[in-house]
Amino acid sequence: MRAVLRARPHSRRIFLQLPKVNHLLTVEGVTKRFKSRAVLEDASFSVRAGEVLGVIGPNGAGKTTLLECVAGLMPANSGVVRFRDQPLPSRRRTEALFYLPDGIVPWAEQRVKWVLQFFEKLYRRSDLNAAALMAPLRLDELMQARISSLSKGERKRVLLALGLLTSQPLLLLDEPFDGLDLRQTRDVMTLLKQHTEGGRALMLSIHQLIDAGRVCDRLVLLSAGRVVGEGNLAELRALANLPEGGVEEIFLALT
């Protein structure tokens, strides 16, 4: 199995021989254009079982578009998505993954308690229920509130709970820390890491590079719609020819 590391657009590609890894989802050559404007260009990467994969990039890099194309909510112009090495057509994506968008206010007039129960009823997970998420996401005081009355951070915590209650092997989260304060961010990071212990994979779109470095096992660097690097910190440092440095330095070097 080869892990593909990509350098700057139109530059070199580095192929490293790595031990066989368990690829849960493979995305190959996804391109998305809005009329003549290319938002994603030949994006390829993979997600492994039990890992937290971060998709990082500046605003407008195409992170949300990438997640929506992978989730099957937006048609891509080209590209293939494979789940456990089998092609996964758009209409069957929900069998493998669940995507939690950023900035949505679903079912605004409903109470938090009901929305959580709705997801519990739909997914009926034996290993996780809403009660188990109360403490880590501090949902207790929100249970009787309507979704529309929640602050941005409160809504984010409720939405994260909904995402975690789903049962697909892969969970895509768009900007999971947006709106959270420092303490909440750390708590959610811990919760997400724990969540992968059962083998579930997380794919996070993050624009805060420091957050990404803390929580993600591997990173996909997206710039102007192109994947310019994929791997863990060490692999990305090697790609960027940096002897040391964090995600920010790597990102600046590669984009």
Place this chain on the structure above:
Amino acid sequence: MRSPSFTTLVAKEGRELMASRAFWLLLLMIGPLVGQSFITAVGHYAEASGINGGPAALPAALTPLDGILVQTLGVYDLAATLLLPFVAIRLIAAEKENGGIKLLLQLPGSLSAKVSAKALVLFTGWLVSLLPAVLAMTLWKSYGGHLYAPETVNLLLGHFVRAALSAAVAVAAAAIAESAASAAIVTLGFTVGAWVLDFVATGRGGWLQQLAMYTPTVALRNFEQGLLRVSTLVVIAAFSIAGFALAVIWLHTGRTFINRCLASLTTIAVVAIVSLGGASLRTSWDTSENRRNSFSRADEAALRQVHAPLHITVFLAPEDPRLTDLEQNVLKRLRRVLPRVDVDYAANSRSGLFESSADHYGEIWYEMGGQRAMDRSTIEQVVLEQVYKLAGIKTPEPDGDNAFSGYPLAARPRWAGLIFYGLWPLVTLFIWWWMRR
């Protein structure tokens, strides 16, 4: 993955409907509107029945279907046109605008099941809104009024079918349009378009009039006359299902624009074929107690012996009341009995005011089996005699089975004001508050 229980989706849509201000506004307004219509109708009916000591009108003309039911339920035509579409649009557009649709699309279960759940809840909500009509009918019975079950049920069915079409158009518009406002404009555009079609096609004949028979207003008019036509049910059901099918196609954001357009065209083609087939179905039932859509049983038995097609050429303008008489009292009934009736509307103008006898104005030509006859009368028995003569059938003896005695009732609308103007709004507001708290 395990399929979710459909009831979970229905319960979710039910809660969304209960949270919809548009729905509560519909409920709040429908009670007083029905009340106003009912009180007015009972008053007029009582006057016609001689409540003030005056002479009663012709008793046979006093039918609760015309005098009470059609008047009272007429409000639902208005509600289906101007209120229900906003409830339907809200069920779709709210989720599109707040992003909830992105979650909904990923929930277990097919998108068809999710839209079906919305449709089921919407129709249940419409049935709830029919409660004031049920109250009005209960009051009418309590005054000693008469209701004939087949024509009452048929009229309620008509309003349900009419609402289904409105809801389907609104749901499709909400799924296709970018915003709720655009969807509302599209829906109202459809309504206005249907009115224009209805106006333009009246008395014109041909495919345009055939098409206009399935506009919401004309379709409902059949039910209001106590006529239950299978063709109307099939065509309106096909249009309604198409609306919800288009919603399924356009809500699926993962499909390309071209793909959705092709799927929409396929749906429209299928509906067109089903509608053409449905429109050719001649089966119908006259559910009215006074058999207003039927000839006498003796005439119907005689006409069933006629197998040749009847061709009629009418030189009467669409706005000429004689044409209306001919349509309502003769042609509508002939179409139900004879295997084939073709009508040419040959007048040159819309009003007929400036047409002369040289233009054959006022003539009605009948042609059957190579024989022709002309008459100017629009009276049922005169027309039937022409048909019998052309068909070579002896005119049957009158059997007197159409003797409808009517149901005069000089009642005052007791309690109706209190119930519809007072209790209904209060109860509606209380339930809304109780559910919101």
